[in-house]
Amino acid sequence: MDFIRRAWISIWAKKPKHFLLMLLIFIIFMFIFIGFAIQDATTKSLDSARKQLGADVSLVVNQKKLMEDAQNGKSIDSIPSLSEEDVQKIANLKQVKEYQMIVDGAAMKGDLTPVKSSSKNSSDSSTMFETTDSSEMPSFVVEGVRESKLETDFVNKDNKLIEGEPITAKDTEPSALIEKSFAEKNKLKVGDTFKLKNEKNKEVSFKVKGIYETSKTVDSQLAAFEIMHPSNKIIVNYKAAEAFGSGGITSATFSLKDPNMINSFISEAQKLTTADDDGYYKFDAKDDAYEQLIGPIQQVGSFSSVIVAITMIAGGLILGLIVLLSIRERKFEMGVLMSLGESKAKIICQFLVEMLIVAVLAFTISVFVAGPAGQAVSDYMVDNQIEKSKEEKQSNQSSSMSFSIGEETTQKTYEPIDKIDVELSSSVLQKVSLLGGLTILLATLIPSLFILRLKPKMLFAQKD
Known part of the structure; x- marks a missing residue:
């Protein structure tokens, strides 16, 4: 193992030269560390964003498709309803934990008394919108559900069941959950029955299974319409709601076991239904909200990949060139060693040991410095991307303002993720050590093989 001793002697004898070499390797390791650490932090942030959205x-229903058809003069009255059979097939996929079916409908006033807004503005607005003919406007929203606990307002805790039991998939007879104010207005309690009348004047009897309380409010002008008042929403089992809607399922929601299963679920689910073939239905995994959250950090993650690639290529070439020049300066040393019977393999091993000793020192220092440096770089990059996205958003809003009429304005907006936590995980350490070691190995071996193909006599002759 004499070549190891010679490697230590060479390093000690040429300390300034090896210090500069260590500085170069340190910079290479730093950039690779920063690139991989930011990639790792970005991946974790993407997973966190998806989990945040559920x-x-x-x-x-694809509202964008409907608007396009309406603008083109196409009829949108004959949109097919979702097939319960297709929904059931999708619900049987291994990724699904539970699912919900929704049937949207409306009911007339009939013998019931709707809850009205008490504000003066809404009373004035109500008078303004009264119809002059004999037609009757619906007074109640009828929402059919498979499981009321999965209904959006209950999930968001805008509604709270205060009496009775929730609606479940086992309910076959017409059952309903009514709001507290509506129940008091019509003197209804759990176990009572009431009748709802559809647009064809057909009445359906419902049994009050539960009473909920809502915290939702609407603008006073909207509350002037009885059907828009939150207390006039009646939640029923989806089979009973079909008489008050288009006659079929309006939408379905599937709760998956893991957010990371979303892509595979959509891919498999699309093969089980023809509902989205014509573009009138779509699978929505809150992709717009997801893009709002991850937009800036996604750009940062892509840029960090470029950092790693450039560092590997440029750093490897520069390091290889330095090693080549260093070895050329040591022709006489190599000629003496080979004349004394030292094998070429051991001479190459000596060069490798020298590089590895320097690389280990550089790697150790970079481990302590890369974390804070990577965090500073990521913060700067994320802030920069957020500023760019804000400018683009403002530009798009000003240029597309004329096309915003009729679009949904109640969609929740999300603030983009403005910070990623950069840390050197074990996986990052493994990747950097592997790629860094491979770069140093190639940068040392290739020049060494090029020089050591010469004979000792030729090395002595070329020592100058």
């Missing part, structure tokens, strides 16, 4: 995927 693991729900909805099969809903």
Whole structure:
């Protein structure tokens, strides 16, 4: 193992030269560390964003497609309803934990008394919108559900069941959950029955299974319409709601076991239904909200990949060139060693040991410095991307303002993730050590093989 001793002697004898070499390797390791650490932090942030949005995927009407058809003069009255059979097939996929079916409908006033807003503005607005003919406007929203606990307002805790029991998939007879103010207005309690009248004047009897309380409010002008008042929403089992809607399922929501299963679920689910073939239905995994959250950090993650690639290529070439020049300066040393019977393999091993000793020192220092440096770099990059996205958003809003009429304005907006936590995990350490070691190995071996193909006599002759 004499070549190891010679490697230590060479390093000690040429300390300034090896210090500069260590500085170069340190910079290479630093950039690779920063690139991989930011990639790792970005991946974790993407997973966190998806978990924040939940693991729900909805099969809903494509409003954009409807607007396009309406602008083109096409009829949108004959949109097919979702097939319960298709929904059941999708619900049987291994990724699904539970699912919900929704039937949207409306009911006339009949013998019931709707809850009205008490504000003066709404009373004035109500008078303004009264119809002059004999037609009757619906007074109640009828929402059919498979499981009331999965209904959006209950999940968001805008509604709270205060009496009775929730609606479940086992309910076959017409059952309903009514709001507290509506129940008091019509003197209804759990176990009572009431009748709802559809647009065809057909009445359906419902049994009050539960009473809920809502915290939702609407604008006073909207509350002037009885059907828009939150207390006039009646939640029923989806089979009973079909008489008050288009006659079929309006949408379905599937709660998955893991947010990371969303892509595979959508891919498999699309093969089980023809509902989205014509573009009138789509699988919605809150992709717009997801893009709002991850937009800036996604750009940062892509840029960090470029950093790693450039560092590997440029750093490897520069390091290889330095090693080549260093070895050329040591032709006489190599000629003496080979004349004394030292094998070429051991001479190459000596060069490798020298590089590895320097590389280990550089790697150790970079481990302590890369974390804070990577965090500073990521903060700067994320802030820069957020500023760019804000400018683009403002530009898009000003240029597309004329096309915003009729679009949904109640969609929740999300602030983009403005910070990623950079840390050197074990996986990052493994990747950097592997790629860094491979770079140093190639940068040492290739020049060494090029020089050591010469004979000792030729090395002595070329020592100058």
